[in-house]
Amino acid sequence: MSAPEYHSIIIIGAGLSGLFTAWKLQQDKYDVIVLEARDRMGGRILSPQIGGTKDSCIDMGPAWIWPEFQPRLKRLLSTLNVGIFKQNTNGDMLYELDANTVERYDDQSSHEMSYRIEGGANKLLKILQTELIDKTVLLNTPVKSIHKINSGSGPGLNINALKDGKPKTYSTNQIVLALPPRIIDSTINFHPSLPAELSRLWENTPTWMAGHCKMVFIYEKPFWRKQKLSGEVFSRYGPLTEIYDGSPADESCFALTSFVGLNADQRKQMKSGQLIDMSLAQLQRLFGEGSKMVKDIQIKDWSLDQYTTTETDLSSMPRHPQYPANMPRALWSDQLILAGTETAREHGGYIEGAIESAQEALALIRST
Ligand SMILES: Cc1cc2nc3c(=O)[nH]c(=O)nc-3n(C[C@H](O)[C@H](O)[C@H](O)COP(=O)(O)OP(=O)(O)OC[C@H]3O[C@@H](n4cnc5c(N)ncnc54)[C@H](O)[C@@H]3O)c2cc1C
Numbered sequence: 001m002s003a004p005e006y007h008s009i010i011i012i013g014a015g016l017s018g019l020f021t022a023w024k025l026q027q028d029k030y031d032v033i034v035l036e037a038r039d040r041m042g043g044r045i046l047s048p049q050i051g052g053t054k055d056s057c058i059d060m061g062p063a064w065i066w067p068e069f070q071p072r073l074k075r076l077l078s079t080l081n082v083g084i085f086k087q088n089t090n091g092d093m094l095y096e097l098d099a100n101t102v103e104r105y106d107d108q109s110s111h112e113m114s115y116r117i118e119g120g121a122n123k124l125l126k127i128l129q130t131e132l133i134d135k136t137v138l139l140n141t142p143v144k145s146i147h148k149i150n151s152g153s154g155p156g157l158n159i160n161a162l163k164d165g166k167p168k169t170y171s172t173n174q175i176v177l178a179l180p181p182r183i184i185d186s187t188i189n190f191h192p193s194l195p196a197e198l199s200r201l202w203e204n205t206p207t208w209m210a211g212h213c214k215m216v217f218i219y220e221k222p223f224w225r226k227q228k229l230s231g232e233v234f235s236r237y238g239p240l241t242e243i244y245d246g247s248p249a250d251e252s253c254f255a256l257t258s259f260v261g262l263n264a265d266q267r268k269q270m271k272s273g274q275l276i277d278m279s280l281a282q283l284q285r286l287f288g289e290g291s292k293m294v295k296d297i298q299i300k301d302w303s304l305d306q307y308t309t310t311e312t313d314l315s316s317m318p319r320h321p322q323y324p325a326n327m328p329r330a331l332w333s334d335q336l337i338l339a340g341t342e343t344a345r346e347h348g349g350y351i352e353g354a355i356e357s358a359q360e361a362l363a364l365i366r367s368t
Contacts, residue, residue, distance in 0.1 A: 015043025018178030037142035047120025057120030060300035091230035208349035223290030264303035323348035
């Protein structure tokens, strides 16, 4: 049997927190790889291209940033030379009370301070990827278990993963767990076992926006702007409870982006096509005939994504959970270090939190 592949640090998870950690460690000349379960990088960041230009991307995961309050992200955007633009809030906001009542509010918006990333949030990842040494990120490599081994002076940790479906072992001195605590708890076994109360804490830490469903309606023309509407809607009737103008910055096409108000269990009960039909009927109620000219509909149901969502996320969809202040940052004498936005002390849940948690992990690594 061949010896396990060795790297001095192994990061689990190629979301923003994992990629940022890898990028900074490589700048410091550490030998580091990232093991990623999915067949793509980015985790909850997902911005498919919907139009003819490479920047005509829409955000099916995070869309909004607030650089004024997010200094780490602001610095990263500037370092990587990534542009941002203001969320379109020009025009009136609609408030749908029931099937027959829509109120209109002059020039109001909940997103006055919000910005978006030119080319979609994915742009950050694309640029970070080019900064990483070739083959740093191993895709299709879900980690199954982590073993602390008694190896004298050798590396103290083994990771058992599946690489493209085949068992593969990696060895290392230090691991960064750059994934949501609830996902660590549901996907990775530890040997020796971790304390039961830690497992409970991880299980009880909701993953930000897990279980939510985003729908984006793509148009050739922003017909709502002609009606002096911003595209922003709050609805108590649904099925879309929030709608915004989600058009790409280059305006090569236009989009209404929305959150579905039904939880994952309710969505599962629906007949095929029912959610789309109900959503299109709602858009027609709100915006009129122009909404029928939809060119494409993109749906991302995060509840179907096993590397973001667990069973526990299905029945409740907290939008802004509070994160526990007592989340341990390191275990096994700093050989296991936690990152991931849910572990950030200040900005937990947000993109800013992913960077904050990575910076805390980096500080710990550099101090060991
Ligand atoms: C619908 C939605 C809307 C959002 N809107 C916003 C917004 O507007 N603004 C904002 O700031 N934030 C928003 N967020 C939150 C934002 O997406 C996250 O804060 C950020 O992407 C988290 O990055 P992360 O690296 O911490 O975790 P993740 O992106 O979850 O990365 C974890 C990675 O670990 C991988 N992984 C999991 N299990 C394993 C395993 N066993 N082995 C190997 N790899 C594994 C996953 O595949 C994933 O790539 C939103 C999220 C969603 C889902």
